[in-house]
Amino acid sequence: MSRQIGEVVLDLKQVSLSFGGVKALTGISFDVREHEIRAIIGPNGAGKSSMLNVINGVYRPQEGEIILRGQRFTKMNPYKAAQAGISRTFQNIALFKGMNVIDNLMTGRNLKIRSNLIQQAFWWGPARREELEHRAKVEEVIDFLEIQHIRKTPVGRLPYGLQKRVDLGRALAMEPSILLLDEPMAGMNVEEKQDMCRFILDVNDQFGTTIVLIEHDMAVVMDISDRVVVLDYGKKIGDGDPDAVRNNPDVISAYLGASH
Amino acid sequence: MGFFLETLIGGLMAGMLYSLVALGFVLIFKASGVFNFAQGAMVLFAALAMARFAEWIPGWFGLEGSYLGTAAAFVVAGALMFVVAWLIERLVLRHLVNQEGATLLMATLGIAYVLEGVGSSLFGSSIYTIDVGMPKDPVFLFEGTFAGGLLINKEDFIAALIAAVLVGLLTLFFQKTTTGRALRAVADDHQAAQSIGIPLNRIWVIVWCVAGLVALVAGVIWGSKLGVQFSLSTVALRALPVVILGGLTSVPGAIIGGLIIGVGEKLSEVYIGPMVGGGIEIWFAYVLALVFLLFRPQGLFGEKIIDRV
Numbered sequence: 250m251s252r253q254i255g256e257v258v259l260d261l262k263q264v265s266l267s268f269g270g271v272k273a274l275t276g277i278s279f280d281v282r283e284h285e286i287r288a289i290i291g292p293n294g295a296g297k298s299s300m301l302n303v304i305n306g307v308y309r310p311q312e313g314e315i316i317l318r319g320q321r322f323t324k325m326n327p328y329k330a331a332q333a334g335i336s337r338t339f340q341n342i343a344l345f346k347g348m349n350v351i352d353n354l355m356t357g358r359n360l361k362i363r364s365n366l367i368q369q370a371f372w373w374g375p376a377r378r379e380e381l382e383h384r385a386k387v388e389e390v391i392d393f394l395e396i397q398h399i400r401k402t403p404v405g406r407l408p409y410g411l412q413k414r415v416d417l418g419r420a421l422a423m424e425p426s427i428l429l430l431d432e433p434m435a436g437m438n439v440e441e442k443q444d445m446c447r448f449i450l451d452v453n454d455q456f457g458t459t460i461v462l463i464e465h466d467m468a469v470v471m472d473i474s475d476r477v478v479v480l481d482y483g484k485k486i487g488d489g490d491p492d493a494v495r496n497n498p499d500v501i502s503a504y505l506g507a508s509h
Numbered sequence: 510m511g512f513f514l515e516t517l518i519g520g521l522m523a524g525m526l527y528s529l530v531a532l533g534f535v536l537i538f539k540a541s542g543v544f545n546f547a548q549g550a551m552v553l554f555a556a557l558a559m560a561r562f563a564e565w566i567p568g569w570f571g572l573e574g575s576y577l578g579t580a581a582a583f584v585v586a587g588a589l590m591f592v593v594a595w596l597i598e599r600l601v602l603r604h605l606v607n608q609e610g611a612t613l614l615m616a617t618l619g620i621a622y623v624l625e626g627v628g629s630s631l632f633g634s635s636i637y638t639i640d641v642g643m644p645k646d647p648v649f650l651f652e653g654t655f656a657g658g659l660l661i662n663k664e665d666f667i668a669a670l671i672a673a674v675l676v677g678l679l680t681l682f683f684q685k686t687t688t689g690r691a692l693r694a695v696a697d698d699h700q701a702a703q704s705i706g707i708p709l710n711r712i713w714v715i716v717w718c719v720a721g722l723v724a725l726v727a728g729v730i731w732g733s734k735l736g737v738q739f740s741l742s743t744v745a746l747r748a749l750p751v752v753i754l755g756g757l758t759s760v761p762g763a764i765i766g767g768l769i770i771g772v773g774e775k776l777s778e779v780y781i782g783p784m785v786g787g788g789i790e791i792w793f794a795y796v797l798a799l800v801f802l803l804f805r806p807q808g809l810f811g812e813k814i815i816d817r818v
Contacts, residue, residue, distance in 0.1 A: 305704060331706030343701035345694045347758065355687075356694040360706035362687050380687065423705055 254475065255283030258459055259304065259427065264313035266299055273299040274310065277485050279478045281427070286453055286460045288470045290494075291480035292503060297463045298340060300480065301429050304461065305337050306330040331360060336425035338416045340432045340463075346405035350415055353404055354390055357422030358383040390421050394448060410441040417448065428452065430462040434469060442466065446473055471495065479503070515659050516775050522665035524771020525672045526734075529727040530748035531755065531763040532676065533720045538757045539683065540692035540716035541602075543613040547621035549745025551721060554593070554628040556728030556737045558586040560637035579641050583729070590721030593624070598713045606709060607699050625742060634739065639732040668730045672764075675726060679719070680760045692716055696758075750798035756811025765809065770794045 259281040266274040274296045281287045289297045302308045304315070306325035315322040317333060336357070345353050362379060391400055394414050399407060404415055413433065420428055433449065434442045450473055452458050464470050470477060471491040479487035479494055481503040487494050494500055530552060537545040562585050567578030601616050644663045683689040694702045695712045703709050728737075731744055748767075755766025770793075778790040801808060 307700070307704075327700070327703040328706060328708055331704060337704055339701060343698045345697035345701070347697060348690070348693055352690055352693075356690055356702070356707065357705050359687065359691055359694075376687075419705060 254285045257281070258283045258318055259461075260316040261304075262314050262316070264300075264303060264310045264315065266296075266303060266308055266310040272483050274303070274480075274483045276313070277480070277483075278313075279485065279488055281459060281461055282476075283459055284453070284457050285475040286449070286462065286473055288474035288477045289461065289463045289480065290465075290467070290470055290477060294482075295480040296483040297480055298431060299483075301337065301431055301461070301463060304330075305335060305429055331423065334423075334426035335429065336420040336423040336427075337429035338413075338420050338431060338433060340435065342409075342412045342416050344404045344412060344416055344419065347403060349403050350391070350396060350400045350407075350418075351384075351387060353415055354387040354418050354422045355383060357419040358386065360423065386424075387422055390418050393421070393451070394418050410437050413437065413441075413445065414448070417445075421452065424456075425458060427459045427461065430460065430464075432463050432465065434464055434466055442469065449473060511659060515661075516779050517772060518659065518661060519665075520772035520775035521768055522662070522669050522771070523775065524768040525665075525669035525764075526727070526730060526767075527744075527748050527751045527770055528676070528764045528767025529672045529723065529730065530744050531751035531767055532679065532760065533723045533727065534745075534748060534752045535755075535757060535760055535763045536679070536720045536723065537716060538696070538752075539760075540696050541613070541713060542610060542696045543617060544610075544757070545720070546614065546617040546745075547624055548720065548724065548748075549742040550621040550624040550628070551590075551593070551724035552728045552731065552744060553737075553739065553742040554624045554728075555586060555590055555721065555725035556639065556732040556741055557628050557632040557637070558589050559583065559725065559729050560639045560732060560737045561632045562586050563639060563641075564637075576642060583641075583725075586725055587722055590725055591718050594717035594721050595714055597717050598710060602713050602717075603710060606703075621742075625739075629739070637732075637737040639729055639737060641729060641733055664734065668734075671726065671730070675723065676760060676764050679723075683760060688712075688715065747794065750794035752808070753798040754801050754808055756808025759808070759810035762808055762810030770797065773797060 257280045261280065262278050264274055264277045265272070277296075277300065289300055291297050299308060303310050306322070306327050306329060309325060315325070317335075345356065348356075362383065391397055394417065396411065396414055396418065399411060399415075404412055407415065413436075417430070417433065420430075430449070434445050437445065446469060449460060449462070453460050462470075462474070474491060476488070476490055477494045478485060479497070479500050481499075486499040486503055487497040489497075530548065533548040533551065534545060537543055537548070559582060562582035563579055566582050566585065567575070570578070570581070597620060601620060602613075605613055605616060644667075647660050647662050649660060683692065691702070691707045691712055692715070694705075694707055695709060699709060702712075727744075728741065731741060735741070751766040751770050752763060753766075754769060755762030755764070774790045774793050777793050778787070782789045
């Protein structure tokens with residue numbers, strides 16, 4: 250493989266998050282290195298999505314700190330996270346249903362657009378040139394994900410598997426440095442899963458994007474990730490490369506039930 | 510024939526005015542997925558501001574009787590609508606990100622009362638007139654073609670023209686600009702829009718500001734026709750059937766819906782009215798809206814509601 254796993258880009262230290270009396274995450278620490286595929290696994294309700302939402306700035310943890318490229322997250326929100334180069338997909342697809350595929354992907358370019366409202370309104374020179382540039386970039390993403398045939402279809406009409414792909418496309422259109430994937434393969438058939446795996450590996454390989462993903466399909470996780478962190482009831486019970494995690498007794502008991 | 514055409518044209522002009530109000534609803538719905546109950550109050554507020562500023566400003570700067578005074582009043586009223594939009598975002602919407610549509614709907618109901626209250630305490634609650642210098646005299650057209658010609662109100666004609674231009678601009682804005690696309694994205698999904706880097710707060714200020722300006726134009730036109738009084742906020746109720754007919758998500762729909770309702774009202778009043786004792790004009794629009802709700806709930810031009818189970 251051409252990619253080289255680099256330094257730590259994202260470092261979480263003793264992160265705790267609670268909703269009222271419910272502790273969603275308790276003292277979680279792990280790090281993500283540049284260019285790697287980092288999986289977060291765990292049984293239902295383990296706090297995986299909460300973890301992703303903390304990285305994305307949707308939730309602010311009560312304790313602990315998150316360091317992104319040496320900088321502490323303070324008052325993070327999804328907009329700031331997007332500016333910092335973090336993009337994400339959603340467990341229950343959150344596409345803009347009324348718009349077609351191209352428009353959905355173009356929204357992903359929003360942060361990169363420099364022309365102002367007045368220039369856009371009059372379709373002024375720079376605004377026009379810019380629109381064309383971004384459109385070209387979006388076409389690249391469309392080619393990459395092999396969705397040329399549906400580029401003008403409103404996404405609400407697409408089958409589930411393709412919607413998932415468009416969701417990934419919108420995240421990619423942002424040209425993120427860190428990509429968060431929340432169950433990218435949930436509800437897919439085997440063929441769609443294989444495609445999705447291929448896209449994830451290609452993104453990682455060709456663009457060097459760091460990927461943090463949540464997934465339930467163990468075969469997939471063990472196959473594509475470099476390192477895996479395991480959560481259970483909001484606590485970290487395992488961390489390491491796939492083989493180490495597979496043989497970790499705590500992980501086995503969390504998944505198969507206690508066998509004391 | 511001449512009479513029929515006159516009724517038709519009268520209906521089209523009235524319809525254009527409904528469209529202007531309906532446009533306010535559509536704008537906010539498209540860009541935030543909220544049905545804005547405060548649109549009528551915004552029209553009233555804007556019209557009150559315009560009426561009073563047009564009275565005060567020429568007095569302060571010695572511009573009595575000149576167009577400059579009216580223009581200045583319009584600009585100041587527009588700026589005021591911007592402040593209102595900003596305050597609404599700051600004080601209300603910002604705290605309701607990712608909430609249910611119903612919560613936001615209730616919030617706009619509250620905004621309506623606050624606007625009405627603040628409007629009448631700032632600007633007084635008596636009846637005012639707005640005179641932007643629109644010609645009020647009727648003209649006769651096609652006198653050669655029909656006996657007696659067609660009687661057309663110049664003021665209505667200009668109002669319809671302004672509304673048409675406004676709609677054209679807004680359609681372009683929504684379909685062709687990056688900001689328009691961002692607005693549509695926010696309407697579909699707040700959270701997703703934020704996570705791909707669309708600044709929700711700024712988008713909301715923009716859209717309420719545009720809706721405020723549309724309310725101002727509607728307020729000025731309605732106000733100069735009927736005078737500015739409290740009942741102006743109920744023109745919103747007249748626009749309700751228009752958005753149901755045209756579709757809540759379509760700018761052209763608001764216009765065509767408005768035209769259909771305007772024409773339908775006038776024609777039915779004139780031709781069916783006598784048979785049932787008249788008064789059709791008052792309820793015609795609502796019955797039409799009801800029929801549409803039964804058979805085509807997304808309206809004529811609305812985006813089809815697709816839900817996967």
